Amino acid sequence: xxxxxxxxxLVQSVNDVMKAVPSRTTIPILTGIKIVAGTDGxxxxxxxxxxxxxxxxxxEANGDEIVEIKQTxxxxxxxxxxxxxxxxLPTDTVEIEVHNHLQTVIRSGKSEFNLNGIxxxxxxxxxxxxxxxxxxxxxxxxxxxxxxxxxxxSVSETRPILTGVNWxxxxxxLICIATDSHRLALRKARVETENNETxxxxxxxxxxxxxxxxxxxxxxxxxxxITENQVLFxxxxxxxxxxxxxxxxxxxxxxxxxxxxxxxVVHTKDFLHAIDRASLLAKEGxxxxxxxxxxxxxxxxxxxxxxxxxxxxxxxxxxAVEGEELKISFSAKYMMDALxxxxxxxxKVSFTGAMRPFVIRPLHDESTLQLILPVRTY
Amino acid sequence: xxxxxxxxxLVQSVNDVMKAVPSRTTIPILTGIKIVAGTDGxxxxxxxxxxxxxxxxxxEANGDEIVEIKQTxxxxxxxxxxxxxxxxLPTDTVEIEVHNHLQTVIRSGKSEFNLNGIxxxxxxxxxxxxxxxxxxxxxxxxxxxxxxxxxxxSVSETRPILTGVNWxxxxxxLICIATDSHRLALRKARVETENNETxxxxxxxxxxxxxxxxxxxxxxxxxxxITENQVLFxxxxxxxxxxxxxxxxxxxxxxxxxxxxxxxVVHTKDFLHAIDRASLLAKEGxxxxxxxxxxxxxxxxxxxxxxxxxxxxxxxxxxAVEGEELKISFSAKYMMDALxxxxxxxxKVSFTGAMRPFVIRPLHDESTLQLILPVRTY
Numbered sequence: 001x002x003x004x005x006x007x008x009x010l011v012q013s014v015n016d017v018m019k020a021v022p023s024r025t026t027i028p029i030l031t032g033i034k035i036v037a038g039t040d041g042x043x044x045x046x047x048x049x050x051x052x053x054x055x056x057x058x059x060e061a062n063g064d065e066i067v068e069i070k071q072t073x074x075x076x077x078x079x080x081x082x083x084x085x086x087x088x089l090p091t092d093t094v095e096i097e098v099h100n101h102l103q104t105v106i107r108s109g110k111s112e113f114n115l116n117g118i119x120x121x122x123x124x125x126x127x128x129x130x131x132x133x134x135x136x137x138x139x140x141x142x143x144x145x146x147x148x149x150x151x152x153x154s155v156s157e158t159r160p161i162l163t164g165v166n167w168x169x170x171x172x173x174l175i176c177i178a179t180d181s182h183r184l185a186l187r188k189a190r191v192e193t194e195n196n197e198t199x200x201x202x203x204x205x206x207x208x209x210x211x212x213x214x215x216x217x218x219x220x221x222x223x224x225x226i227t228e229n230q231v232l233f234x235x236x237x238x239x240x241x242x243x244x245x246x247x248x249x250x251x252x253x254x255x256x257x258x259x260x261x262x263x264x265v266v267h268t269k270d271f272l273h274a275i276d277r278a279s280l281l282a283k284e285g286x287x288x289x290x291x292x293x294x295x296x297x298x299x300x301x302x303x304x305x306x307x308x309x310x311x312x313x314x315x316x317x318x319x320a321v322e323g324e325e326l327k328i329s330f331s332a333k334y335m336m337d338a339l340x341x342x343x344x345x346x347x348k349v350s351f352t353g354a355m356r357p358f359v360i361r362p363l364h365d366e367s368t369l370q371l372i373l374p375v376r377t378y
Numbered sequence: 379x380x381x382x383x384x385x386x387x388l389v390q391s392v393n394d395v396m397k398a399v400p401s402r403t404t405i406p407i408l409t410g411i412k413i414v415a416g417t418d419g420x421x422x423x424x425x426x427x428x429x430x431x432x433x434x435x436x437x438e439a440n441g442d443e444i445v446e447i448k449q450t451x452x453x454x455x456x457x458x459x460x461x462x463x464x465x466x467l468p469t470d471t472v473e474i475e476v477h478n479h480l481q482t483v484i485r486s487g488k489s490e491f492n493l494n495g496i497x498x499x500x501x502x503x504x505x506x507x508x509x510x511x512x513x514x515x516x517x518x519x520x521x522x523x524x525x526x527x528x529x530x531x532s533v534s535e536t537r538p539i540l541t542g543v544n545w546x547x548x549x550x551x552l553i554c555i556a557t558d559s560h561r562l563a564l565r566k567a568r569v570e571t572e573n574n575e576t577x578x579x580x581x582x583x584x585x586x587x588x589x590x591x592x593x594x595x596x597x598x599x600x601x602x603x604i605t606e607n608q609v610l611f612x613x614x615x616x617x618x619x620x621x622x623x624x625x626x627x628x629x630x631x632x633x634x635x636x637x638x639x640x641x642x643v644v645h646t647k648d649f650l651h652a653i654d655r656a657s658l659l660a661k662e663g664x665x666x667x668x669x670x671x672x673x674x675x676x677x678x679x680x681x682x683x684x685x686x687x688x689x690x691x692x693x694x695x696x697x698a699v700e701g702e703e704l705k706i707s708f709s710a711k712y713m714m715d716a717l718x719x720x721x722x723x724x725x726k727v728s729f730t731g732a733m734r735p736f737v738i739r740p741l742h743d744e745s746t747l748q749l750i751l752p753v754r755t756y
Contacts, residue, residue: 081659081687088655104688110695111655115688277466277489281459309459310482310493317488 001073002097003037005057006066007089007108010042013055014083016238017046019210020053021079027124032076033083034123035096041067045126046079051207052126053214054239070097074120075104085113127230127241134226135169135193138219139235145176146212148187148341148368153205154180164202166249167226169193177252178205183334184252184357184371185341199226202249207231207242214240255357256371260350262323264300265363266316268347272339274314278302279332281309289375290335293327304332319346328354329377335360338370379451380475381415383435384444385467385486388420391433392461394616395424397588398431399457405502410454411461412501413474419445423504424457429585430504431592432617448475452498453482460484463491505608505619513547513571516597517613523554524590526565526719526746531583532558542580544627545604547571555630556583561712562630562735562749563719577604580627585609585620592618633735634749638728640701642678643741644694646725650717652692656680657710659687667753668713671705682710697724706732707755713738716748 017033025031025048034045041058059067075098086094089108097105102117137145146165154162159181166177175188193199215222215235223234226244233240278290282304290304298318305311328351339347344362351358360370395411403409403426412423419436437445453476464472467486475483480495515523524543532540537559544555553566571577593600593613601612604622611618656668660682668682676696683689706729717725722740729736738748 078687084658085655088651088658090651090655110693111652111690112692113655113659113688113690116686273466273468274489277463277468277491280462280466281491308494309456310491312489312491314490315488 001035001037001075002070002095003042004068004070004093004095005042006064007086007092007094009057009061009066010086010094013042013044013057014079014086016055016214017044017053018079018083019214020046020048020051022048023080025049029076029118029122030124031079032118032123033079034074034076034120036074036120037067037069037072039069039072041069045123047124047126049124050204050243051210052239052241053210054126054241056237058237073098075102076118076120076123077104077115081115085115126239127232127243129225129227129230129232129241131225133194133197134223134234135174135191135197136221136223137174137189137191139215139222140217140219141189142222142233143212143215143217144343145174145187145189146208148343149176149178149185150205150208150212151337151341152178152180152183152185152370156180161202161245161247161249163206164204164245164249165208166202166252167199169197169199172196177249179250179252179255179371182331182373183338184255185338186252186256186369186371188367200249201226201231202245202247203231203242204245211240211242214238256369257350257352257356257359260323260352260359262294262321262326262351263348264294264321265319265346265348266300267319268339268342268345268362270316271347272336274302274316275332275335275339278304278312278314279336281306281312282332287375288332289329289377290332291327291329291377294321294325323351326351326354328358329375330358330372331375334372338372341370342368379413379415379453380448380473381420382446382448382471382473383420384442385464385470385472387435387439387444388464388472391420391422391435392457392464394433394592395422395431396457396461397592398424398426398429400426401458403427407454407496407500408502409457410496410501411457412452412454412498414452414498415445415447415450417447417450419447423501425502425504427502428582428621429588430617430619431588432504432619434615436615451476453480454496454498454501455482455493459493463493504617505610505621507603507605507608507610507619509603511572511575512601512603512612513552513569513575514599514601515552515567515569517593517600518595518597519567520600520611521590521593521595522721523552523565523567524586526721527554527556527563528583528586528590529715529719530556530558530561530563530748534558539580539623539625539627541584542582542623542627543586544580544630545577547575547577550574555627557628557630557633560709560751561716562633563716564630564634564747564749566745578627579604579609580623580625581609581620582623589618589620592616634747635728635730635734635737638701638730638737640672640699640704640729641726642672642699643697643724643726644678645697646717646720646723646740648694649725650714652680652694653710653713653717656682656690656692657714659684659690660710665753666710667707667755668710669705669707669755672699672703701729704729704732706736707753708736708750709753712750716750719748720746 091109095107104117106113225232346363469487473485482495484491603610724741
C-alpha cells in the first residue's frame with residue numbers, strides 16, 4: 001500500500017471514524033483504524049462493534065486531486081497515535097506507505113514516522129446490509145430530530161430499552177420518541193418511504209449522539225436503511241452503522257394527555273432564564289425541584305426555597321393563562337432540557353392538574369412535544 | 379446596607395475576588411464574599427487565607443454612575459451562590475439590600491433572591507501592610523515575568539520552597555527564578571525601587587498564577603509592596619495579597635553554565651513543533667524523553683523510539699551549529715514548556731556536553747533564560 005493524500009481531508013475523515021473507535025475494548029484490533037487504499041480512493045473504518053463508521057476519501061473532489069494511489073493495499077493503525085500524528089504533521093501533503101510487511105511509514109516534510117501496523121484481514125467485517133428498502137431525510141432535519149429527542153433517553157441500564165430512541169415510520173411519517181419514565185420527548189416529520197414500508201425500531205441514544213456530531217448541517221439527503229438488528233445512515237462518502245436495541249418499546253401514546261385544564265403561553269427564553277435562576281438555590285437540597293403557580297393578570301411565578309441558603313421568586317408575564325388556577329412542582333432540569341429542545345420564540349404549556357404529566361409545545365407547531373411528570377410537593 | 383449597582387461591573391469584580399475564594403476550607407466564612415457598601419463605593423473581598431483579593435467598585439467611572447449607595451453597611455454572602463445569581467440576573471441594574479438583620483435581598487427586574495447572609499464582623503481581617511517602600515512594574519511586563527517563570531515551579535511538596543518563585547530585587551533589577559530541580563526558568567527586568575531597597579522573597583506559584591489571571595494586559599503600573607511575610611500587588615481598584623513562603627531559596631546561580639561546547643540557533647516554532655511530534659510516540663513507555671543529535675550541514679535531528687508502537691525521526695534545518703558534535707536526551711515536555719515561555723522567533727540552545735544542563739535563550743535577548751537537565755540514555 002502506498003499513497004499520498006491531502007492532510008486536511010485525511011484529518012477530517014479520521015475525526016469522523018474516531019467517533020466509533022473505543023478507548024477501551026476487549027477486542028484489541030478495534031482500537032485501530034482500518035485504512036484501505038483502493039483504485040478510487042482511500043477508505044477509513046472505525047468500530048466499537050455497536051457503532052461502525054466508514055469514511056471514503058475519493059481521488060478527486062471538485063476537480064482537485066486529493067489522493068494519489070501509488071499501490072493499493074490495506075493496513076490497521078493504532079487510532080490514538082495515527083490521529084494525533086496526522087493532526088500535527090508539518091506539510092499539506094502526507095505520504096503513507098506499508099513496507100516490510102506491516103511497518104507503515106508516514107512522511108510529511110522532514111518528519112518521518114514508522115508505526116507498527118496490524119494485518120487488515122484481522123479487522124472485523126462490517127454488517128452486511130441488504131438495501132431492500134430505504135427512506136430519506138435531509139441532514140439538518142435528521143439532526144434536529146435527534147437533538148429534540150435524544151437528551152430524554154434513560155441513562156440508567158435498569159430498563160435498557162429506554163436508553164434508545166424509538167423510531168416509528170408509518171404512512172410516510174417518522175415519529176421519534178425518547179423517555180426515561182420521568183419525561184418524554186417526541187418529534188415527527190414527513191418522510192418518503194419506499195413501498196409505504198412501516199418500521200418500529202429502537203436506536204441506542206449513544207449512536208444517535210455520535211451520528212449527529214458527524215453529519216454536516218446541510219440539507220443534503222441522508223438515506224436510512226433499517227434491517228432487523230441494524231440501521232445504516234448513508235451520507236455522501238460516509239456510512240454510519242448502528243446496532244438496534246432488542247425488545248419492545250413501551251406504548252407511550254396513552255401517557256400523553258389529550259385535554260388540559262390550565263394552558264399558559266410564554267416567551268420561551270424568558271421562561272427558560274427564570275427557571276434557570278429559580279433552580280440556582282434548588283440544586284443542593286431538593287433535587288432541583290422548583291414550584292410553579294399561576295397568579296392574577298396572566299402572571300406566573302416560579303420559586304424555590306432551600307432554608308439553609310435562601311429562596312428565590314421569579315415572576316413571568318405570560319401572554320395568556322387559560323383555565324383553572326394551578327400550583328405544581330417539577331424538575332427544573334427537565335424543564336430546561338425541554339425548553340432548549342423546542343424551536344420557536346413562544347411555547348404553550350398544557351397542564352391537567354398538579355399530579356398529572358404536562359405537555360410543552362411550540363406555539364402553532366404540532367410536530368414536536370415535550371412531556372414532564374410533576375413532583376409531588378404541594 | 380442598601381445599594382444599586384451596574385450588573386456588569388459587579389460580575390467583573392466578583393469574578394476577580396472569586397479567584398481567592400476556596401471551594402473547601404476549614405474556616406467556613408471564607409467560602410463567602412464580604413461586601414462592604416461605603417460612601418465612595420462597594421468593596422468586595424475574597425480570601426483563602428493564603429491569597430486575599432479586594433476589589434473596589436467606585437460610585438462613578440468615566441462619568442457614568444456605577445453604584446448608588448442608599449445605606450452603607452456590610453454583609454458576607456455565600457460566594458458560590460452569589461456569583462452564579464448575579465451572572466444570571468435579567469436586568470442591567472441590581473439592587474442589594476440587607477434587611478431583617480442578615481437576610482439579604484437581591485432584586486433585578488421581576489427576579490428576587492433572598493440569601494442568608496453572615497455577619498461581616500466575623501470575616502477575617504486582611505493583612506496590615508506598612509507601605510514603607512514599594513516598587514512599580516507595568517502590568518503587561520509583570521504578566522510576562524510570571525508567565526515565563528511560574529510553570530517551572532515544583533508541583534511536589536517534598537521541598538515546599540520550590541513550589542514558589544524566587545523574586546530578588548537589587549540595584550534596580552528584579553530577577554524571577556523558578557526551578558523544580560529538573561529545569562529552571564529565569565527572567566529579569568529593570569525596576570525602579572525606592573531607596574535602592576533590596577529584596578529576596580519566595581512567592582507561591584499558585585498566587586502568581588491567580589494574580590496573572592486577574593490583572594489586565596495593559597501597561598498600567600502595578601505597585602508592589604513586600605514585607606517580611608506578605609506581598610501586596612496594587613492595581614487600580616484592586617488589591618492582591620499573598621503570603622510568602624518561609625525558608626531560604628537555593629542559590630541557583632552556580633547551576634547556569636557560563637560557557638558552552640555546542641551552540642545551535644533554530645526557528646522557535648519549527649523546533650517546538652518537531653519536538654511535539656517526536657514526543658507523540660514517547661509519552662507511553664519512556665517518560666516523554668526524546669533524543670537530539672547534530673548531523674552534518676547544520677541539520678539537527680530529534681527522534682524517539684518506542685518498540686511496541688514505532689519510531690519517529692524529525693530533521694530540522696538550523697541556522698547555525700557551532701562547536702562539538704552532540705547526542706543528548708531530554709524531556710520533550712520540559713523543552714516544549716521552555717520554548718513556549720520564550721519570546722522571539724529564533725532561539726539559541728547552548729550545550730556543554732551530554733551530561734550537563736543546557737540553556738535556551740532568545741537570540742539577542744539576555745533578559746530571559748531556560749535551563750534543562752538532560753536525561754541519561756546514550
